[in-house]
Each structure stands twice: as C-alpha cells, then as structure tokens.
Amino acid sequence: MKKLINSPDTVVTDALRGLAAAHPSLEVDVENRVISLAGGPRQGKVGLVSGGGSGHEPLHGGYVGYGMLDAAAPGEVYTSPVPDQILLATQRADAGAGVLHIVKNYTGDVLNFRMAAELAEDEDIRVVSVVTNDDAAVEDSTYTAGRRGVGGTVFVEKIAGAAAEGGADLDAVAAVATRVNERTRSFAIALHAGTVPAAGKPGFALEENEVELGVGIHGEPGRERGSMAPMNELIAYALDVIHADLPVSGNLLVMLNGQGATPLIELYGAFAEATAWIEGHGATVARSLVGNYITSLDQSGFSVTLTQLDDELLRLWDAPVSTPALRWGR
Amino acid sequence: MKKLINSPDTVVTDALRGLAAAHPSLEVDVENRVISLAGGPRQGKVGLVSGGGSGHEPLHGGYVGYGMLDAAAPGEVYTSPVPDQILLATQRADAGAGVLHIVKNYTGDVLNFRMAAELAEDEDIRVVSVVTNDDAAVEDSTYTAGRRGVGGTVFVEKIAGAAAEGGADLDAVAAVATRVNERTRSFAIALHAGTVPAAGKPGFALEENEVELGVGIHGEPGRERGSMAPMNELIAYALDVIHADLPVSGNLLVMLNGQGATPLIELYGAFAEATAWIEGHGATVARSLVGNYITSLDQSGFSVTLTQLDDELLRLWDAPVSTPALRWGR
Known part of the structure; x- marks a missing residue:
C-alpha cells in the first residue's frame, strides 16, 4: 500500500509542520503536539479543547480557530494523546x-482526558468534560465501552464554540455541548478499509461485493458485513438505523461525510439521496455539510450525521466561525 | 471497484441534485447541467464561466459564488460539456x-467553448476566452495539443473573479487571468489510478513499487513511470520539474492538492516538505491551499501548483470570496 509519507514514524510530525506552514492563524507546537490559536484565547472566554488519535483530519486541528476550538491535542495515528499533552x-x-474538554468516547481518550483534567484542576483550571457518543451502529466496540463518538463531535465543537464565543459560562457551554450530543446520531458504511501507515496494509478485508455496515472511524467492526448495493440503498440503511434510534423529525443539521478516499462527486450524490429520504420522512434539512470532515485515513465510504436543531442550536450553528476547515460569516 | 453511486449513468445528475440541496447560494439547473449564482450576477459586472468534465470536484461548480465564478458547465465524467450547455x-x-471563459487546455473543451463563444457573440454577448495550460509535465498529451490545464485553473478563477468583482472590465479581467496562467506551473504524481464509474476499473495500472510522474487529471500518462519513493523525494521531483521550467523565486502562491483519495494528513506532510524545498531555494510561500481542490475521482497522489505573485495578484488573492469550496473575508 503506497503512502505519501517519509516514514510511518514521522507522519504526525510532518503533518503538524505542514499545518503550521499553511495556517498562520495557528500556533503549532510540533514537539509537544499541541495546536492552539496564535495569540491565545480571548481573556474571559471559556476555552475549548479536543483531541484524539490522528488520521481523522481535519478533525481536530483543522477546527482550531475563532468560534470553535482553542486547542487540540493530536495523538499518534489512531492512538490517544497522552495526559501531559492534553494538559498543555x-x-x-x-x-x-x-476549559471544556470535548472527548470522543474511546477508552484511551476518556482515560487520558480525565487524567489531564485532574492535572489541570491541580493548577486551578476548572475543567468540565463532555463525552460524545453519537454512533448509532453498536453499543460496545473494539476500543469503546458504550457508543463511539464520531461525526457528531464536529457539530458539538462548532456549536459549543459559538456558545463560548458568545460569552456563555463553562456550565452553559457544557450544557449546550451535551444537548447537541444527545440530539445527534451517526452511522457509517465502509466500502474499502483504510491503511494505518505503521501497519502497511488495510485494517480489515472487504471482498468486492461486501461493505461494512456501521463501521467505526478506526475501521472497527459495525453491525454486520453486508452486500454491496446501490448508493440509495446504503443511504437508506444508514438512515433507517438512525431513525429507529432517534426518530427523524423537525429541522435537521446533516453531515454527509467522506471517510477520506471517497470522491466529492459521490458524496454529493449521496447527500441528494439522504435529503430525499429525510424529506420523505417529513423532516427538513435546515443546514448541511458535504465533504471530508472526520476521516479514517484512506478508507472509502461515508458517514451520515443528523442533529435535531432547535432555535438556539440553529443560531449557534450559523454564528461566525473561522478555522482552517470550517469558515463562514466573517 | 466499489463506488458510492446508483448507476454510472446518474453520477453527474445525482451530484448536481446534491449540490443544489447543499448550497442554497447556487442555482443548479440539473436538466441542463448549469450551476450559477442564485439571483444571477450583479449588473455591470464581468461574468466568469468555466466548465469541463466532471470528476474533478470541487472544480468547477464548487467555485461558483461571490468573488469567483458566475456559472459553471459540468460535462459527463472526464468529458467536455457541450456548446449549448456552455452557451446557457x-x-x-x-x-x-x-463574459470571460476560463477553459482548461483539452481539445474537446477548447473546441466546445469556442463554439459556445460564437453562439454567444451571435446574441451580442461579448466573450473572451483564456485557456489555462499550467502543467509542466508534458507538451502534448492524450487529450491535449500543448500543455494541459490543471491546478492553476483554480488560481485563475479566484484571482480573475476578484478582479471582476472589483469592477475591472472584460479585457482587464482577461489580462489578469492570462497573467496568472503565465506565472503558474503545476506537476502531479499518482500513486494509484482513479476509476471512472462507467469503466469500472482503474484507468491505468501501477505496480506496488511504481508511481506515474507527471500524471494528468484524467490519469493521462506523464513523463515516465517512476519508482515509489519517500514523500520528500516525490515532492522534490515535482518541484525540480517546475523550477527547471519557470525558476522559483519571490512570493509564491502554493497549492498542495490531493487527487481525491489521499488523506489530508499526508497532504499536510507533503506541504511541509514543499515549503522547506521552496524556502531552501530562496523563495517564500506567501499564501497556500492544502487539500482537495482539483481531483481525479478516487485517484491517489498529489499535485503541486506554484504561482509567482506580485502585489496586485496578492491583493486579488486576498480579496473576499464566498463559494462552497473557497471562502474567506466576508
């Protein structure tokens, strides 16, 4: 499996050097692996921190900026960041x-963010953690007790970031983050597995007529190995699972996300089908993202994430944001 | 080769329906395959039109919006749009x-845009065409007499769009577009071929230790079949070719672009190396884009595009833009 890398050992460091060179708005501490806002946060604003294994770009470093995260801690590929790094x-x-910690629900991430929070409390920084667990696919999984945190994390970061930028206090920001997570469900289907550079071969094997229904963002198994089918059937499968878990209604925020190797032309086609399905169920696509927002290296496939908006969440979604990967309104 | 599609026949139509659903700022005429600004252009402004085969998303439909294109005409996958469509x-x-036509240098595109321009002139719409040909890889190619138009087209569309938005007349907008093209060079390397949906198998075959040096955006052959190498060597190969053709100096606008299936973490690593190479040659990366801006379906690999900026081009690059795929400043 050919990779555009110097060595598996330097993939994360090389990417951080590139992130620093590409985005002067970011301060990238390559040695300690912390991405933060150049100039630091605005005094008196609640800080937002996220992080997790690398390989999901633009998550999380691409979401550091005005109206979203203040800092991100990227681990090795598919590996949790360490407590000292999260503390920094x-x-x-x-x-x-x-500071609000936004943590995807994986055992290592939850543990290391908790240790970092305790270290921060020792330094009189108050930390509240919100754990995202929006994946409707499975209850427990390879790296997870309970549901996995996936695409909904992007929505939590954006909406909580807007609340913090608007002057909400830590408890209020945490409450809105929790509310977004509770109103959000995701489901993913893989067509081809991604390859972790250090492994050098795909993380799992799919035959030419197979897909993984409910795959995780690290290639973890989903509900079942299914048969390859036309895109509209795959979209309907994903939305049926979500709908059975949290009935689809009202105004929705929808993300049709690529896993890294799916062409944008296909993602737009899939979004058309998702929109038709949602409207056919009496709900409305009020806002949307189509593209690569939380990836799994070069895995091909898609995930769909739905959030039931209310007036406040819609207002916070529409608020200005200025990060490398999401930007509007200023 | 699994694809997230309903049928090869509906790929473009499905994507256009998705584009319409995702972006209320666009008017998408699915039947006639024209993407334009909702509400039409501002009266008295020079119009900008581009187009070409589909499969290169977000090019061109993703660049319709304030400060860039007024309309785009997407053909079938890797197939020129037809004259009536370009006329519309x-x-x-x-x-x-x-109206300025921005045309990538492929025989079919050039011919069909020329016919459309003649039809438009019959309706008293004055048209000037600028043909982009920034690919430093080869002189002639599968679909091209002369050099191919590739990544530089994105820069031409952005900078000419800013000139038009700023009130320049048609000749002035065409002149700045021409100047950007002349000061721009690109080079691409493929690691794995992409698959056209109707073909169902990769467009060319690369062994596990091979890369295509100078590949085109439709998978056309480049200079030579080379050996797979560490990323820094591939980047240096690409930049050496560009440098030999147009010496790298001064302030540069740089795009490190993915071909569709290359993870963003790898593109950032490649951008770090490109930046180091450029600085090592005494030039400066003044502005940059890192990501998927002109793709080749699910081909993996990268392209690098360099433009020698001057004060005017830098100012036009920095001017506000608001499109699905490029947005800043308002």
Missing part, C-alpha cells in the same frame, strides 16, 4: 473562565 | 459587461 492544550486554552 | 452558462453569467 488545556493550559493554552485557559483564559480564566475554565 | 454564458447567458446566465452575462450582466451586460461581457
């Missing part, structure tokens, strides 16, 4: 009003 | 000040 990100995000 | 796009972009 927390310190850089701290502007005197406490 | 031209009519929709016309706001009384003439």
Whole structure:
C-alpha cells in the first residue's frame, strides 16, 4: 500500500509542520503536539479543547480557530494523546473562565482526558468534560465501552464554540455541548478499509461485493458485513438505523461525510439521496455539510450525521466561525 | 471497484441534485447541467464561466459564488460539456459587461467553448476566452495539443473573479487571468489510478513499487513511470520539474492538492516538505491551499501548483470570496 509519507514514524510530525506552514492563524507546537490559536484565547472566554488519535483530519486541528476550538491535542495515528499533552492544550486554552474538554468516547481518550483534567484542576483550571457518543451502529466496540463518538463531535465543537464565543459560562457551554450530543446520531458504511501507515496494509478485508455496515472511524467492526448495493440503498440503511434510534423529525443539521478516499462527486450524490429520504420522512434539512470532515485515513465510504436543531442550536450553528476547515460569516 | 453511486449513468445528475440541496447560494439547473449564482450576477459586472468534465470536484461548480465564478458547465465524467450547455452558462453569467471563459487546455473543451463563444457573440454577448495550460509535465498529451490545464485553473478563477468583482472590465479581467496562467506551473504524481464509474476499473495500472510522474487529471500518462519513493523525494521531483521550467523565486502562491483519495494528513506532510524545498531555494510561500481542490475521482497522489505573485495578484488573492469550496473575508 503506497503512502505519501517519509516514514510511518514521522507522519504526525510532518503533518503538524505542514499545518503550521499553511495556517498562520495557528500556533503549532510540533514537539509537544499541541495546536492552539496564535495569540491565545480571548481573556474571559471559556476555552475549548479536543483531541484524539490522528488520521481523522481535519478533525481536530483543522477546527482550531475563532468560534470553535482553542486547542487540540493530536495523538499518534489512531492512538490517544497522552495526559501531559492534553494538559498543555488545556493550559493554552485557559483564559480564566475554565476549559471544556470535548472527548470522543474511546477508552484511551476518556482515560487520558480525565487524567489531564485532574492535572489541570491541580493548577486551578476548572475543567468540565463532555463525552460524545453519537454512533448509532453498536453499543460496545473494539476500543469503546458504550457508543463511539464520531461525526457528531464536529457539530458539538462548532456549536459549543459559538456558545463560548458568545460569552456563555463553562456550565452553559457544557450544557449546550451535551444537548447537541444527545440530539445527534451517526452511522457509517465502509466500502474499502483504510491503511494505518505503521501497519502497511488495510485494517480489515472487504471482498468486492461486501461493505461494512456501521463501521467505526478506526475501521472497527459495525453491525454486520453486508452486500454491496446501490448508493440509495446504503443511504437508506444508514438512515433507517438512525431513525429507529432517534426518530427523524423537525429541522435537521446533516453531515454527509467522506471517510477520506471517497470522491466529492459521490458524496454529493449521496447527500441528494439522504435529503430525499429525510424529506420523505417529513423532516427538513435546515443546514448541511458535504465533504471530508472526520476521516479514517484512506478508507472509502461515508458517514451520515443528523442533529435535531432547535432555535438556539440553529443560531449557534450559523454564528461566525473561522478555522482552517470550517469558515463562514466573517 | 466499489463506488458510492446508483448507476454510472446518474453520477453527474445525482451530484448536481446534491449540490443544489447543499448550497442554497447556487442555482443548479440539473436538466441542463448549469450551476450559477442564485439571483444571477450583479449588473455591470464581468461574468466568469468555466466548465469541463466532471470528476474533478470541487472544480468547477464548487467555485461558483461571490468573488469567483458566475456559472459553471459540468460535462459527463472526464468529458467536455457541450456548446449549448456552455452557451446557457454564458447567458446566465452575462450582466451586460461581457463574459470571460476560463477553459482548461483539452481539445474537446477548447473546441466546445469556442463554439459556445460564437453562439454567444451571435446574441451580442461579448466573450473572451483564456485557456489555462499550467502543467509542466508534458507538451502534448492524450487529450491535449500543448500543455494541459490543471491546478492553476483554480488560481485563475479566484484571482480573475476578484478582479471582476472589483469592477475591472472584460479585457482587464482577461489580462489578469492570462497573467496568472503565465506565472503558474503545476506537476502531479499518482500513486494509484482513479476509476471512472462507467469503466469500472482503474484507468491505468501501477505496480506496488511504481508511481506515474507527471500524471494528468484524467490519469493521462506523464513523463515516465517512476519508482515509489519517500514523500520528500516525490515532492522534490515535482518541484525540480517546475523550477527547471519557470525558476522559483519571490512570493509564491502554493497549492498542495490531493487527487481525491489521499488523506489530508499526508497532504499536510507533503506541504511541509514543499515549503522547506521552496524556502531552501530562496523563495517564500506567501499564501497556500492544502487539500482537495482539483481531483481525479478516487485517484491517489498529489499535485503541486506554484504561482509567482506580485502585489496586485496578492491583493486579488486576498480579496473576499464566498463559494462552497473557497471562502474567506466576508
């Protein structure tokens, strides 16, 4: 499996050097692996920190900026960041009003963010953690007790970031983050497995007529190995699972996300089908993202994420954001 | 080769329906295959039209919006749009000040845009065409007499779009587009071939230790079949070719572009190496894009595009733009 890399050992470091060179709005501490806002956070604003294994770009470093995250801690590929690293990100995000940790529900991430939160509390930085677990595919999984945190994390980061930018205090920002997570469900289907550079071969094997229904963002198994089918059937399968878990209704925020190797022309086609399915179920696509927002290296396939908006969440979604990967309104 | 599609026959139509659903700022005429600005262009502004085969998304439909294109005409996958379709796009972009056609140098595109321009002139719409040919890889190619138009087309569309938005007349907008093209060079390397849906198998075969040096955006052959190498060597090969053709100096606009299936983490690593190479040759990366801006379906690999900026081009690059795929400044 050919990769555009120098060596598996330098993939994350090389990418951080590139992120630094491409985005002067970011301060990238390559040695300590912390991405934060150049100039630091605005005094008195609640800080937002996320992080997790690398390989899901633009998540999380691409979401550091005005109206979203203050700092991100990227681990090795598909590997949790370490507590000291998360502590450093927390310190850089701290502007005197406490820090929200947004943590995808994987055992290592939850543990290491918890340790970092305790270290931060020792330094009188108040930390509240919100764990995302929006994947409707399976209850427990390879790296997870309970549901996995996946695409909904992007929505939590955006909406909580807008609340913090608007002056909400730590408890209020945490409450809105929790609310987004509770109103969000995701489901993913893989067509071809991605390859972790250090492994050098695809993480799992799919035959030419097979797909993985409910795949995780690290290639974890889903509900079942299914048969390859036309795109509209795959979309309907994903949305049926979500709908059975949290009935689809009202105004929705929808993400049709690629896993890294799916062409944008296919993602737009899939979004057309998802929109038709949603409207056919009496709900409305109020806002949307179509593209690669939370990836799995060069895995091919898609995920769909739905959030039931209310007026406040819609307003916060529409608020200005300025990050490398999401930008509007200023 | 599994594809997230309903049928090869509906790939473009499905994607256009998705584009319409995702972006209310666009008017998408699915039947006639024209993407234009909802509400039409501002009266008195020079209109900008581009187009070409589909499969290169977000090019061109993703670049329709304030400060860039007024309309785009997408053909079938890797197939030129037809003259009537380009004429319709031209009519929709016309706001009384003439229309610029931005055409990538492929025989079919050049011919069909020329016919459309003649039809438009019959309707008293003045059209000037600028043909992009920034690919430093080869002189002639599968679908091309002369050099191919590739990544530089994105820069031409952005910078000419800013000139038009700023009130320049048709000749001035065409002149700045021509100047960008002349000061721009690109080079691409493929690791794995992409698959056209109707073909169902990769467009060319690369062994596990091979790369295509100088590949075109339709998988056309480049200079030679080379050996797979570490990323820094591939980047240096690409930049050496560009440098030999147009010496790298001064302030550069740089795009490190994925071909559709290359993870963003790898593109950032490649951009770090490109930046180091450029700085090592005494030039400066003044502005940059890293990501998927002109793709080749699910081909994996990268292209690098360099433009020698001057003060005017830098100012036009920095001017506000608001399209699905490029957005900043408002």
